[in-house]
Structure formats: C-alpha cells, structure tokens
Amino acid sequence: MNYVYTNHTIGSNYSVTIDTQATFVASVIFLISILATVFLLYNLLSSAYKRSVIKNEELTSLKNSIEAKNSILKQYNSAMLELTRTPILEGNLDVTLEKVADVARDILSLPRVSIWFFSDDKQRLIKKLLIENGKADPTPIELHRGDFPRYFEAVENQPVIMAPLASSHPDTAEFTSNYLEPLNIKSMLDCPIVQDKGVIGVICCEQKKFVRNWVAEDALIIQSLADFIAMHFKNQKIKTLMTQLTEQNKELSLKSNEIASMNQELHGLNQKLIENNSTLEDTVRKRTKELITQNNQLKEYAFVNSHMLRAPLSSILGLSNILQMKSDNMEEQELLEALFQSTNNLDEIVRKISSTLEDGSNLTRKDIDYIINERFKESEKE
Template sequence: MISTKKSLLYDEAGNSFIVGLVRLIGSKNKIETALLRETVNKLEQEIYERQQTEKRLCRHSNALQQLVQSEKLQHDDFKIAIEYITEVASLGLDVERVSVWLYTEKRLGIQCIDLYQRENNYHSHGLELFVCDFPNYFQALKEEQVIAVSNVHSDRRTSEFSETYTTPLGITSMLDARIWSRGEVIGVVCCEHLGVQRQWTLEEESFISSISDFVRLVIESRDRKIAEEALRQSEMQLRQQTQQLEEALKELQHTQVQMLQNEKMSSLGQLVAGVAHEINNPVNFIYGNIAPAHDYIHNLLNLIQLYQEYYPDPIPVIQSKIVAIDLEFLMEDLPKLLSSIKIGAERIQQIVVSLRNFSRLDEAEYKAVDIHEGIDSTLLILDNRLKARPDRPAIQIIKEYDNLPLIECYAGQLNQVFMNILTNAIDALEERHQQQSQQKTKPSLGVILIRTKIINKNQITIKIADNGLGIPEKIKQRIFDPFFTTKPIGKGTGMGMSISYQIVTKNHHGTIECISSPHQGTAFVIVIPLKQQHFVQ
C-alpha cells in the first residue's frame, strides 16, 4: 500500500514548487513498486507543469511590466510604439512571429501594420488579408475575443490559410486577440508558433488579451493626437480666414469708394460676391469638422475619466506626465477651446451671408426682397465701427421694424444707400464725442434709430436717425449735390449722398429727405413704392 503527501513550498526568490512524500506500507512486491513508480511520475509531471506555468506567468508579468513602464508607448512615433509591443509580446509568449493588423477604411479586409520575426529581429508591414478570401476567420474574429488554435490546418477558423500562408511559412499554431475600440473590432494581434503544435493555456490567452489592450491604447492615443492636430489646424485656418475676411472687408471699403466715384456699381457687386464665395468654402470645411472633433475629444475625455476611476493610483511615469501636462486643466479647457472655434466659425458664416446680401449690386431687374435683411447686412458689415473704442463708447442701434411685405427693388443699390447714410451717422456721432471730449463735458451715448413702416397699401418708409451734432441749414440745402462734402480731403468724395439720391428717386421712384438742425441730430426719411411694375410699364 502506498501513502502520499504533497506540499507547496517557496524558495528565496519567491518561486513555488511541490515536494512529495511517498511511503510504502506493507510488502514490497512488484505491484506496489509499479504503483510507486506511477505516483512518482505523476508527481514529477505535476511539479514540471507547475514550474512551467510559473515560468510563463513570470514571463507574462515581466512583459506587461515592461510595457507599463516603457516611455516608448508615449512616443510620438506610432510605428516605434507598435514595434516595441510586438517585440515584447514575442518574448512574453515565446513565439517566433507576432503581428498587428488593422481593418482597412472600407472594412473589406485587414492590413498588417507590423510583423515582428524574432529569429532575425526583423520588422515588416503591408500584407493584406481580405474578408472574401477568409470568411471563417473573419467570422470568428467578430464572435471571439481570443482565437486559440493548436492545429491551424484542421481548425475550421484557420484552415483557409493553409495553402497560401501557414504551410509555406511552417506555422502550426496561432493565438490571436481582436482589438476592440469604440464599440467595434478595429483589428487583431496575431501570434504564430512554428514547429511542434502548441496547446495554448488560459494564462497565455489572458496575456495576449492584455497585449491587445496595449495596442488599443496606442491606437487611441494616435487618433487623439491626430484629432488635436486637426483641431489646431482648423483653429489656424479659422484665424487665417478671419484675417483674410478683415483684409477683404478693408479692401472692399477702399474699392467701394473708387467704384462710387466711377459709378461702377455692378463691378462692386461681383467683387463682394466673389469674396463671400471664396471665404464660404473653407469656413464650411472648418465648421463641418468641429462636430466630429467634439465627439473624438468627448470620447477621449470619457476614457481618461474611466482610467482615473478604475486606476486611481497610476505608475510614477504616468503620474508625472499628468502633472507635466496639467491634465485636469486640459480636460476642462479643451471643450471650451472647441466651443470658441465654433462661435468664431458661426460669426464668419454670418458675415459671409451679409456680404452676399450686400453684393446684389449687379442685378439688372427688380426683385422682391426683405428690406430688413439688407439693413441688417449693412449693419453687420459696419459692426467694427459700431463697437466701443478706447476714445468712445459703443454706438447703440435701435430697430423699430414694421411687418413689411417683400419690396420690389434693386436690393444692392438700396443697400448702398443704407451704407452711405449709416456711415455718415457714425461719422457724426464720432465728431460729437470728440467735441464733448475737448470741452470736457459728460459724454452722451451715441444712438442710431432705424424705423420702417407701411404708409399705405402702395408705399413704405425707412427712417434712419442719429443723435449727433446735426447739420446747419446751409449745408443741408446742398447735401444731395454732386461732389459736395464737408469732410477732409481723402475722407469724402462728395458722391455718396448724390448717388443715394439718384438711386432712391430715379431708380426706385421714391423720395429721400434730410431732416436736421444743429445739436438736434439728423434723420433721413426714404419713401419707396412696394412694387415697381407700374413705373416700368
């Protein structure tokens, strides 16, 4: 009879091993000797398997520790990080070949971004595998987190590779783990064993899953950097477009004066429309990228929060990086930065719409339009002059709009009239403020009132009034005369109000009247018909 006793012990290095005690009870016959030998063999096999398991776990632990502590995974070069992971995985699993594959853009197959061959320490990439050629494998990739195959030729999941891939390369066993990110499979980590078939253990399956997670983190880090760079590029483009728009508006103002002098109103319309078109395309591109950039950033910030929740005590390398980049401030400020970019893009879009509305100078026929839209477009173009400045407060705009129908008119020409009157009103308010500053009197708020009203079933009136210094009677009598101006040389051409008079009276069969007296402000009252058909006939 045989009595056995097994004990689990640890050496000084912390490695575990089993010590067995076998005792014979009774006579030592052949049967007992055979039983003893069988028991000893089982114990030896169990000890060996236990030691092998300990070695594998030690390799896995060391490999994962290397990845956690390595600065290569934080490297800006995506290729360096992936190559390091495949090398560490090869050593940790003791396999000859480790590769990383990612789905192509249309998900018709996967492409190898790195294949590491340990024998010659060589990295390669570029090979593609298509779903239509290997349907069983790709189906398994959808359904299984880990594909553990000891015999690649007989297993249905990998037998499709035999003729063209595994047999020529001498691959007998495969251990693959899919890469899962943002709710879908984006690729796979593949480990290929050469030689005698290999039975994969649960520990090895767990290890390759961890390797897959590291690859996912590197990919998401790369995508985040790409998104941040795209955001920076969008911000830079937005600034450039804003600067170009400001320069275009300044150029437009200078060009406008010259065109007014030469009475080339149609050319001005073409110029403004062209500027609006050129600005609109890149602004739409920038605005269109803001939403996906917001989603990317939101997902990345959620991921960081999850890591902070489940891993509140990161390793020193990560902790120092968190402090260096001020992660808390970054997570708080990044959404605000994106919101600012969106507001800027929307502002430019509004200006583009205003430029298009204002540029109807070359229309050869009367069209039914919203007069208020033209006034608002003109105000938006003049917005920079209405804002507060160091030497004066902002000019207040008061709108009293009636419920007007669409008006038949040359919209661009009326916009030019609004521009001339509003520009003169702003000049008058600035002159009044300068006078108050010189006299050291309390400055009063500059106000421009814009009122529209239906007079009768055939006419409307548009009144634009300011609370400036007003106009003396002698000057008021000549205000619509060609080339008459009270402004210094270089600031006025004397054509603005003259052209406005022609536009209202001759082109629109209406009237324009200036009502003003010194220190009582100035008002221009325009009356035009609702429809021009009667006059055309």
C-alpha cells in the same frame, strides 16, 4: 514434536498427541496471519509511498509551472511598464507596433508575430508589421474577405482565436494550403484590436515546426497588447481633440480680445456721439433761431413784395394798356404788347413768390428759377 509417556494408558497418550498438534496448527495460523498482515501493510505503505511520490512530482510540476507563469507575468509586467513609460511611442505608430511585437515575441517565445489593420470598407486586412526571427519583413500582404470569410468573421466576433492545430481549426483552416503549409506554421493565436466597440485590426502570433497548446495566460497577454495598441489610437484621437480645443480656445481668446477692443472703441464713439449730440442740440437751437429770423424776414419781404412792389407793377400794366389803346403805329403796338406781357409775367412771378413765402414753404434759388422758367414757358405758349 510428539511427546509419549509410557507409564500412562493408551488413551492418555492419544490425548496428549492431539493437543500438541492443535498447538502447532494454531502457531502456524498465527504466523501466517502475521505474515499476511505484514504483507498487507507493506503493500499499503508501498502504494501510499508511490502515491506520495506521484503527488510530490505533481506538486513539483505545478510549482515549477506556477513559477514559470509568475516569471512570465513578471516579465510581461516589466515589459508593459517599459511600453507605457517610453516617450518615443507617443505619436509614433510604427515604433509602437514594433515594441508590441517585440514584447509578444520575447515573452511567449514566438518565432513569428504580425499586426494587421482593416481597410476602410472592412473587406481587407492589410499587413502593417511582420517580425520573423527578430527581423522585419517589408513584403506587402493583403488578405481579402472573399478568400477567408470564416477567419474574417471570427476576428470580428470572437475575443480571441486559439488554434493549437491551425490546419484543422475551423477559424484558421482556410490558410492551410497557401499559407500554413508553405511556411510550416503549426499553431496560431490571433486577437482582434478593438476601438470604440469596433474591430480595427488583429495581432497574429504563429508557432512554426511544432504544435503549441496555447494557455489562458498566452491569450491574456496578447489581449492586453491589443488593448495597448487600441489605447494608442485613442490617445492620438484625444490629443488631436485637445489640439483642436486649444486652437479653438486661442481663436476664442483672440475674438474675445477683438470684442473687448471693439467695445472700447464703441464706448469711445458713444462718448463722442454724446458730446456731438450735445453740440448738435446747441447747433440745432442756434440754427432754428436763425431760421426763425430768416422766415420772419421772408414774411416781411413777402408783405413788402405783395403791397409795395406790385403797386408799381400794376401802374406799369395800366399805363401799358392805355398806351396800346392810343397808339396807331404797328411797331409801337408790338413794343407796348411785349412790355405789357413782360410786366404781366413779372407780376405773376412776384405773386407766386409772395404766396409761397406766405404759406411758410422753403424757397430756394432753384425754386425761383423753376417758377420763372415755368412762367416763360406759359408765355411762349400764349
């Protein structure tokens, strides 16, 4: 709007017109700046709102993920408590493996779970259990190290094999043509079963039809189930050792009782021995006294034998000798010779008996028979 005052000069009219235009321009600029500020604030608020919405969605997703993981963990804890508290599992490997496979299948929503064990020579993996869609497959299957060397090496050296795309994963690609594709298996999660620092088997979890991106919680759950199986074997080993120790303790107890009984018997025998020794000493003393008496009697007999019995024998020998000298008859000579020889033998025997008795040697009937027989042999030789 232009304001013109006619009662002023031309210069004054021109000055008023310029001031009015400047005011208008300033108003327009101010209005534009306000609009720009409003637009900028709108954009900032709109961007902040969008970021807030995205953040809320992320937080909601994260919250849902955490709640889902917590639910899985709660379910897993409940299942593990049930496993550890089930008495039927003790000593029953087949039931234990079935329960473990059911826990893995239910918690991780798996269509296919299998459990394998190494052969003694570590050259084969032998299928012990295969559960697919809730049903057990009894078909026997063996995997040979020569056919799948990379997989065997991975099982023995890695804590877990996580293969979202099993056909292209380096540790599971060996199964593609003859296992993964025919069965439409897309993903594999395998965990070794370790006992005493050695791998004895593997739990194999498989996802069919679609690719599954395994997460750390999945691996931890399968590892704990593998440890549970290993603990079953360790418990069985401990129970076996405890049974052996119990049997050994029973044997030791029986032997201890036998030893105690033998000690009692030995004690009784020792007492009897002591009593017998006491009786034996009395018997020995008595027998010794008797022997001394007998020896004295024998010595007396030896004296009598050497001084009284030999005197008549000597006389007989003398008379025999005289008769032989005076007789001219040959028959009498032979008879006197025989009488002389017999008397001489008797004298020799008496002399040996006397010398034996005087020496203090024991003399029995066998000794006397021996002396007589030897003397008769000498006579026959003469």
